[in-house]
Amino acid sequence: MELTKICLWLSIFLIIYPNIIYPSLVCLLGLIRPRPLRRRSWLPSVTVLIPAYNEAQNIAATIQNKLEQDYPSDRLEIIVISDGSTDGTDDIVREFSSQKVRLIRREQREGKAAGLNEGVRHASGEILVFSDANSLFAPDAIRRMMENFADPEIGYVTGKLAYKIRSDGIAGSGCNAYMKYENALRTLETRAGSIIGVNGGVDAIRRELYRDVPRQLITDFVLPLQVISMKHRVVYDERVNSSEVANSELGSEFRMRTRVGLRALRGVTYMRRLCNPVNYPLTAFSLISHKVIRYFGFLFLAIVFVTNLMLVSTPGYAGLFIAQIIAYLLALVGWRKDLPRPFRKLTLIPAYFLSSNAAFAFAAIKFLQGETMATWQPRAGAQPVARFNRAA
Numbered sequence: 001m002e003l004t005k006i007c008l009w010l011s012i013f014l015i016i017y018p019n020i021i022y023p024s025l026v027c028l029l030g031l032i033r034p035r036p037l038r039r040r041s042w043l044p045s046v047t048v049l050i051p052a053y054n055e056a057q058n059i060a061a062t063i064q065n066k067l068e069q070d071y072p073s074d075r076l077e078i079i080v081i082s083d084g085s086t087d088g089t090d091d092i093v094r095e096f097s098s099q100k101v102r103l104i105r106r107e108q109r110e111g112k113a114a115g116l117n118e119g120v121r122h123a124s125g126e127i128l129v130f131s132d133a134n135s136l137f138a139p140d141a142i143r144r145m146m147e148n149f150a151d152p153e154i155g156y157v158t159g160k161l162a163y164k165i166r167s168d169g170i171a172g173s174g175c176n177a178y179m180k181y182e183n184a185l186r187t188l189e190t191r192a193g194s195i196i197g198v199n200g201g202v203d204a205i206r207r208e209l210y211r212d213v214p215r216q217l218i219t220d221f222v223l224p225l226q227v228i229s230m231k232h233r234v235v236y237d238e239r240v241n242s243s244e245v246a247n248s249e250l251g252s253e254f255r256m257r258t259r260v261g262l263r264a265l266r267g268v269t270y271m272r273r274l275c276n277p278v279n280y281p282l283t284a285f286s287l288i289s290h291k292v293i294r295y296f297g298f299l300f301l302a303i304v305f306v307t308n309l310m311l312v313s314t315p316g317y318a319g320l321f322i323a324q325i326i327a328y329l330l331a332l333v334g335w336r337k338d339l340p341r342p343f344r345k346l347t348l349i350p351a352y353f354l355s356s357n358a359a360f361a362f363a364a365i366k367f368l369q370g371e372t373m374a375t376w377q378p379r380a381g382a383q384p385v386a387r388f389n390r391a392a
Contacts, residue, residue, distance in 0.1 A: 001311075008307040011300040014293055022289040023185050030191030037190070037235060042150035046071065046142060047125030047207075048078045051115040054087040055133035063096050065136045071143050076100065080133075081119045084109035113222075114215040120207075128210060130219075131242075132201035135161075138241035145204045145240050155232025156205045156224050158186070158198035159240025173344070174352025175253060185290070186236035193282055194234040196290045197264075198224050202242035206232075216372035217270055218263035221291075225271040228283055254359050261295060261363030262371065268292060298361040328354065 048066050052059055059080065066078050078101045080093045093103040104119055120128060127149055129142060141159060148157045160183055163176040179199075189195040200220030211226050213219050224234040268275070268291065275292070277284040305324060311317040327350050334344070334351025 001314075004307050004310050007303055008311065011303040011307070014300045015297055015304065018289055018294040018297075023188055025289075026185070026188045026192050026286070030188055034191055035193050035233070037148060037154075037237075038151040039147040040150045042146050043072060043075055043143075044126040044146060044149065045075045045124065046077070046127050046129055046146070046204075047123035048076070048129045048131055048142075049116055049119045049123065050078065050080045050131050050133055051083060051112045051119070052080055052085060052089055052093075052133035053083040053109065054085050054089060056085075056087045056089045056092055058134040059089050060092050060095075062131065062133055062135060063093065063101055066131065066142075067096070067099055067101075068139065069137065069142045070139045071146075073100070075125075076142070077102070077124060079104060079119050079122060081115040082106060083111065083115050110215050113213040113217055113219050116219055117212045117215075120210050120212075123207065126207055127204050128207055129204040130200060130202075132244060134244050135201035136243050137202060141202065141240045141242060142204075144237060148235060148237055149204070149206065153233050154235055155209045155227040155230065156198070156203065156234040157240070158195070158203040158224075158234070158236050159242055160236075160238050161199040161202055162241070162243050164243055164245045173348055174355070177348065178352065178356070183236070183238065187238060189286060189290075190235045194228050194286070195224070195236050196283075196286045197221050198234065198236075199242070201244055202240060214270065216263065217267050218260060221264050221267040222271060225267070225274055225283075225287070229271070229274060229280075254355055257356055257359035258362045258366070261360045262366050264291065265295060265363060265367045266372070268295075295360050296364070298357040298364070301357060331355075 050059075050062060050066075055062075063078060063080070066076075067073075069076065078096075080101065081104045082090050082093065083106050090103060090105055093101065097103070102122070104115075104122060106115060106118065116130070127146060129145065131137065137159075145157045145159065148154045161179055163179055182197075183199075186195045198220050200218075203220070205223060205227065209227050209230060209232060210223070213222050227234050268287070274280045274283050274287055308317060308321045308324060312321045330347045331350040331354035334347025335355070
């Protein structure tokens, strides 16, 4: 019985820890030993790399958005890497060929990492900027990113990604709420040192720090860790704004979360040396707290449910079990598409939380089975808005 109680409360702690306790500890660390950013105007040569697969509906707006950046045109080049597109994406990119826009066509579809590895070999910029094929930057986004690189200690910069919601479902609203939380946490991590993981649709790296990423891994996760291992900082700049249209379908969001989770687990394995607290004390603390423990939240949730059920007849534990049942019922109800708005708000967090943990569970199973998911599909309902909206 005592062992059951220990498992229950330890699992509850491990669910709460990465979401509430860890951010509090990072905030405290930033107050005790702040790492301020030393920004100033700097205009290095920049190459914007845009990996794309069947993005005919998005790519023209994305390229035009980058061409309209408030940045010297003679110091800016754009490379689109088409990963075996079959919908006319390549033809659209070729229409921009007279405006310092280059197309790299990959016949064999291998995914984002393989595409970026090839794109970098053709890039001439001192700084590499990464954009998703449906990411729209604020007009000053690239200029503001470069201000961070004026500090030689900074090796990688990511910006603020906001999701535009075109439906009231949990896929879009939940994704937007999650991104707001992540951005707030990255602000705290930046004040304390470096962030763990970036917004892959709006980020940049020094050209000399780029290392090829194995095709089955997630670049948004592995590249920043490689930069940290080379003793440079990875920082978040909330002034660098970008927007994308959120997934409108829960199934699409679930598949995306599964793919990200699987590739992140492989990324942790690939960069496992950074989990050594002796050689990388702060990085190991952040990596394990922010990512590893969170990815196994589904396991802790299952342990809490089972152990609480075993203790339900013990005084004081019945209420906790009822609370769990209510939370899961709210999550299941939240998956319905026809809920009135007040109920959608009430069920949003439990529904998205449960969906994300279910996706991580599937990712863990695929990881144990040795599966990989290198390629991707465009977001469901992810047509971009015509221009960037500063209020995003």
